[in-house]
Amino acid sequence: MSRWIERLAKTSAMVGGIVLVLLTIMTCISIIGRAGLSVGLKPVKGDFELIEAGVALAIFAFLPWCQLRRAHAMVDLFTARLPAQINRWIDLVSEIVMTVALIVITWRLYHGLTDKLRYGETTFILQFPVWWGYAAAFVPAVIACIVSIYMVFVRIGELSDKRPIETGGTIH
Template sequence: MAGGIVLVLLTIMTCVSIIGRAGIEYGLRPVKGDFELIEAGVAFSIFAFLPWCQLRRAHATVDLFTSGLPPRVNRFIDLLSEIVMTVALLIITWRLYHGMMDKLGYHETTFILQFPVWWGYAAAFIPAVISCIISVYMVGVRIGELSNKKPVETGGTIH
């Protein structure tokens, strides 16, 4: 929900800023530092959506070739996909943490608004950690599906 709220607010701010740019001759102004706010806000929103997407099996899938395979093979493919996604999320979160610490250490600020750059990293890091936790949990779910020969309903599609 937080990611969606932030995206809605960013959309409103973008519209206001565009109207301000279009109406400069009428005394209007764009939102100061709008691109800096969009950069940090979109990063947070993307990472805020990941835990829910991971839990609900809502990532894009291409099952053109796998739809005809036996259910056990599909469950194995799901497990491999889950492991790959977990490794990717762990690496991204690890590097996000190091980037955040780097920005914090150098006291880097944005050009226009002069807010610390690490704030955006921190805002994305929190949901990234949650994504890692859920992703590890989902690997356990996929292992359970493979050994029980029965898919577990987590709110998304099941095979």
């Protein structure tokens, strides 16, 4: 299960990275096009719309990997001096809170997706359905929920074993 979860999170992050690279290339082409208007070049049509949808996808695509690797911002100024068992409890509570937050975000994202699909709203320039961006972000959001639920069980395992469990190649 651990390897499957890691592969799922890593694949999601790789897709997010590829999308960001493609968006960067498109942005550069668009900027060059704007700068070269006097010589007949043009910017990429609808570049802002594509960036909006692509960045949303990328952000959600990085969440599963971030959750698996415990890469969210942490302030452990006070907890670093606490006993390991108390820190395990804090980690478990934090994992549960993050899981609940991700589930709520994914639920609301799904609600937004169904609303945009129902109303048939399209983007201004490219006229592509707005729900496409929601659907693209929804898939990695679901993956983030799966990884986060898995991580709750990892933290429970740490409490019962009283030692860190290796997940995703790192010891937590």
